[in-house]
Structure formats: structure tokens, C-alpha cells
Amino acid sequence: MIRIAIDGMGGDYAPQAIVEGAVLAANEFEYEIVLVGDESSLKQELKKYQVCAGRLFVHHASEIISMGEQPVKAIKRKKDSSLNVAIDLLKKKEVDAVVTAGNTGAAVACATLNLGLLKGIKRPGIAITFPSEHGISLAIDVGANVDPQPDHLLQYAIMAEIYSRCVLKKRSPSIGLLNVGEEESKGTERTKEAYRLLRDSGLNFVGNVEGRDFFSGKCDCVVCDGFVGNVVLKIAEGITDVVAKLFKKEIRKNPIAKLGAFLCKPVIQAIRRDTNYEECGGAPLFGVDGVVIISHGGSSGTAIKNAVRVAAQSVQQKINHQIVTEISQNEKELKLDNS
Template sequence: MKIAVDAMGGDFAPEAIVEGAVQAAEEYGFPLVLVGQEDRVWQELTKYNAQHLQIEVKHASDVVDMHDLPSVALRRKKESSLHVALNLVKQGEVDAFISAGNTGAVMAISKLICRMLPGIDRPALATVLPNINGVTVMIDVGANVDCKPLHLLQFAVMGHVYAKHVFGIENPRIGLLSIGEEASKGNILTKEVFEPLSKSTLNFIGNAEGRDVFNGRVDVVVCDGFIGNVVLKVSESLAKTYGLFLKEGFSKNWLTKLGYLLVKPGMNAIRKRVDYTEYGGAPLLGLNGVVIISHGSSKAKAIKNAIRVTAESVNHRLNEQILETLTQCEFDVKSRAKATSLWRQLKDSIRHEEKKKGSEVKEEKPPAESQEKPEKAEDQEMKKSWWPLKSRTESEKISENADFPQEVGQKAEQEQVPEQPVLRVEGQQTAVQEDAEEKKKSWWFLKRTDEKDRSAGDAAILSPEPQLRELEGEQESILSEQTATIEVQERPISMNSSEITANHHEEEEPQKEEKKKEPKKKKL
């Protein structure tokens, strides 16, 4: 077994990294490959007389800083220690890789070079926290800030394998980190994950609250990387603060100092359990290779323990165990993934239907306008029917010209005023029609007069008040004796004689009043 170590990663690189590698090589006897700037690495190795140890140095010109973006480290620093070491893992020259450098860069480059295990979508960091009965595995603690339900299901499988094969817990109890033990409590993510986890073959005991991380109720805590990293950093800070409180309390006077001497062995044991350097690093599970990420502020002790944890991961064949366990839970995970996609498809279909209905409502307006068009056409036809000189044929125009002189028709056309409806009686040839025919002849006769008499005839025609009054009197006498129909513009309307008389009188009165107001025209 050979392990590659990132000699340029971490706040205290390369000094602390080289020192920890030398200690691990001396204590465990593992062959190591230090990857980094060759001159600086050899400069540190000469301090420890490490010529007899199985330590190699692989040159890498670029260095990925802690503040570099993962995209920058991935694209612009292709000769960095991360690229070189992970290519060694991919090619099979080394069995695992350790880095205390930029976590985001390590994850991005590892995923690109080593690829993922079949059935795993994203890698996850699994760390170890102390509890009353032993340890608690928390996954994920920072690799994935935003997760989907399927990702948490895969994290549960990887956490189960890690707790079982590395720490010897036969049937790890898995809890989903939430704000309450009830299934109804939590956010949308935890509520969607609860049901498939409870139906899986894993030992899922339900939701786990924050206090369950340290009281020993669960062995594996599943959460997204955002929550997990917050819990991890708060725990580290709390342990450090509590240690400072104890130190301050024991150093007040000689009596408290004497008491510290009595409890020192117990205090050292407690400090060892809560010290993150004792656990070395967190494995990045789910990759097609073993990758361990240590704390950025790791010193020699943490690097030495990280190398130990890496060797344990390689010996326990974690990747093979993950694939085997994932196969057993494959039905539950995939069925839930399908259910989630179907649910999303249902949502999309509902939204599509709503949009479709909205578009149909909007598209209903043009038909309404199209329905109005026939009405407008009818109105135009009605208007045309009121304008006989425009809408009728030439023969009809000639007959109309027989009733009215050409000058009157032109005047009516210019003023755009509809003609007076002519009252006619059905069933017999009335005296009114006979008089109208006689007057046609008289009008045609006036047209054929000489130029001298035409002006006088035109003036008489332009003021046809006497003729109209005679017609009105004759029509009133006829309408009082028999029923009639009003034919307005070739549309006969049947009604009683009394109704026709009443309507005619109503129309007649305003016309008479208007005629009285108009000044009388002098006859020529």
C-alpha cells in the first residue's frame, strides 16, 4: 500500500506536512509519496534524516491556496500538487491521497479525475464526533452545501458502511438531523427523505435532534454539508472554549492547582476524546478512489493520524462495501428518485395546464371580435339599405330617380341623411300609388322643359312641401280604414292600422315642429 500526501496543502505547509509524514512512516511503516515543490520538500526532509524511510518526492510546480476558487484551481493550476497526486491515484501508482488544503478544490479536482462510484451522484465528507458511548459519524460536513433527497439517501448508505467497517458498529443506527423527532417536523428536504429512509433496509430510527449528536442515541447523523459544517465548527469551538474555562478555573490559587494535579489524568483523557487531531481527517466517500481531507489548521499530529485513517479505509475496502450496500438499497433509492421526478413532472404538467388555460382565455378574445364582424357587416348592410343610391343596381337607381329628382338624390347623398320611408298598402293598388305615378310623369315632364322653365321647375322640386302635405293627408285617411304594413327599404313590417297611425302621428309631430321653426322658402 502506498499513500500520496499533498505537501503544499494547509496553513502550516510544507513544514507540518513533512513532519507528520515522517512520524507516520516511522510509526506505521507505510510507503509515502510527498507531492509538491521538490526543493522545499527536500529542504524539510533533511531536517529529520529521513533517507532511510520509504518516502518519495514528486514535483508539482503550482500551489493551490486556501482562498483560490475551485474553478481557478481546476482550470488554471493544472500542475498543482492536487492534480499530480490525484492522477497518481487514477493511474494506480498510489492507493490513496491525503490533503489538508482547499476543500472545494480537492472535491472538484477529485470528482473530475477520479470520477464517482456507480450509483453515487456526489461525494460526501464523513467526520467523527465523540459521544457518551463512543463516536458518532456525521455525513456530510461541508462537501455539498445544497442537496437533493436522493443525495441524502446515498449519504446514509455511505455513512452506514463507514461506521460499520471502520469503527466496528454492527448495525449502525441512522438518524436524520432535524429540529424534532416527529416525521412532520423539518424542512422540505428532510420531510422528503424521511419516508424512503424508513422503508429502506438501513437501521433508520427517525429524526435526530442536535443533542442526539453527542448523547449516543444515534451512530450516524445524515445532513447536508451546510448544516453539518456548522455543527462541526460549533463543536470544535465549544470544546476549545470549555478547555479554556477549565484552565482558568484551575489556575486561580494553589488549592485549585492542587485539585488539577489530582484530576489531570481524567482531563487528559477527555481532551484526547474531543481533540480533532486524534481523528486525523474526514474521508471523501463516493469517489472511485480513497481521498482523505484533513483540517486546514492540521499540524504534524493530525497528519500522522490522517495517514492512519487512510490506511484503515484502504484495508477495509470501503468502496467495494459501499457498492454492495448500495445494491441492496438500490430499489428504495431509485424508486424514490423516480417518484421525485414523477412528482416534478406532475407539477410541471399542472403548471403547463394552467398556462394553457390562461392562453386559451386570452385567445378567446379574437373569436369575440370575429363574432362582432358579422354584426358590423349587417350594420353596414343596413346602412347600405338606407342609402339606395349607393347600394342598389342601376335599374333600381332609375326607379328611384323616378320618385325623386336627381338633384334631391345628390343632396341626400351629400348630406348622408336617410330617405323618408314610404308607406304602402298591401293587397290592392291604392290611390296614393296612382298619384305617385302621375307625379313621376310630371317630374319627368319638368326635366324635359326648356332651359328657361327648368330653373323654375327645379326650385319647385327642391321645395316639395305642398306635395308632401297632400300625400300625408291621403295616407292618414287610408290607414284609418284598413290594416297595412310598413315597408322600409324593401322590408315589410305588418301591423294594425291603429298602430301605424299612432306611430305615424308620433313621427309627424316633431317633423311639423321642425318645419314651423324653419323659415319659409320663397317660391320662385
């Protein structure tokens, strides 16, 4: 049976939301869940729920890495943190995957340092799944590698393609390169070289895509450097906040509009459901030697449950094995082309 460790103490609503997610996953899926963190808090929280027998275990870890801590320092100082202990279980193959909603930087650093990179992979990358007009899309990298080389971007595309095909169930997923215009000649030296690599890669490369294509679903996977990817991610979060605040402020002044907003509620809920990141199940950390899913800091129980689902799918589909095979294939082809 697949065993998934969940970092019980990581996330804005830990341990409550995390424990809820662990219970939902244990009851809905046939996996073993290992909740890692402070035993007494986790057991206290678990008292609220009924769980299928033999499906959920608690593994003690005495320390917590908070959301604001400096990643590398934190993982080095807090050896017994829930994150370190969960990754350690994965390293020792006592579990098949780790899900964490904690400090993203710490998760990347901890996984990279302790698990190492997959054979042939030059840099890890964080992918996020996000709702677009035509279903779920994937963007990589959103912050692990702020100054990548063009060949890192090619590797990200290869990993994103495999994940989109095997976990997101897309047939022949299309790849777009984020740029400032559609023409091949646009952008920086990095994007120009990455364009050439992607065009010659055998991937379903649709060319450059622009900011406006991000949510339009023009391609299944958007490849970008971690600097712009991170800015985009945080902007998307920021814009909805600002619009919601402005809306609430104006509504307060106008009782008729207040009624109107009430009548619109089902529509807003439907949009929320259709564009719900909770259903996407978190962001795979690609390139490390082990399956690690990084969930949004504000993850609810449902989001954690879905992260467990995609973690298990990544294990079942042997994503990392496929990545190693395709990367090595690609390297061989590049050598042949250059010889």
C-alpha cells in the same frame, strides 16, 4: 504494498506538520508514502528525521493552493499544484489513496472533476468523524452539498454505514437523521421524504435526532444536509474557542484560580485526549472514484499519520467497491418496490 500520496503543501502547518506525519506513518505502518509538493522544501524538512528505507518518496509539484483560494478557479489555474498532482497520481493508479489537509473546497472539486463519481452515486459528500460520549461518531454531509435531494441523504447514509462498519469497526452502525424534533412529521419536505427512504432502506435507522444528540452518541452516523452540517462543524470549533478565551481572561484576574487551573491540567489533558480529533484521522470524501481523506486544516503530524491509517483501511476494506455494490442493490430494491 499500499501506496498513499500526501499533499505535502496543504494545511495551516504545511509543510512541517505534514512531513512529520508522513515520517510517522512511514515508520509505523508498512505502506509506501509519496509526499507531493515542492521538492526542495520537502527534502529540507525531511532532513530532521530518520525514515525506514524504501518507504518514503518525494514527488515534485511546483504550485500551492492556499486555504483561502476560490476552489474551482484554483484547481483550474494551478495545474501543477500539490493537490492536483496528488489526485492525478491516484487517477493514474500510481497511488491507492490521497490524504490532504489543504483547502477543503479545492479537494472536493479536484477529486470530483478528475476522478469522477462512483457508479450510481449522485453527489459526493464529506463525512467527519468526531468524538461523542460513546466513542467516535460520523456526520455526513458537512459541506459538499448544501441543498441535497432526499435520495442524496439516503446514499450518504449507505456510505456512512459501510465506513463505520469497515473502518471505524462498529457492529451494525446506527443511522440518525438530523431534524428539529424526534417525530416523523417534523422538519422540512426534504427531511420528511428522507425519513421515509431511510426507514424503508434496511439500514439500522434510529429515526430523527436533534442538535443535542450530536455529541451524546445517540447514533453512530448523523445524516444531514451540507448547509446545516457545515454550520454545526464551525459552531463546534467556535464554542471551544470562546470558552477557552473566557476562561483565560478570568484566570488572569485570580491567582488562586490560576493555581486551580494548573492542578486541573491532567484532567483537561485527559478530556482532550478522549475527544481528540487527531485520533479520528480525517474526513473521508465519499462518492468519488478513489479514496480521498480530507484532514483538518490545523492537522498535526499525528493527525496526518492517522489519516494515512484510515486511508489504507479504506483501501484494504475495498470501501468504494462495497459502496457501488450496495448502492446498486438499493436501486434495484427501489425499482422493485415501485413496480
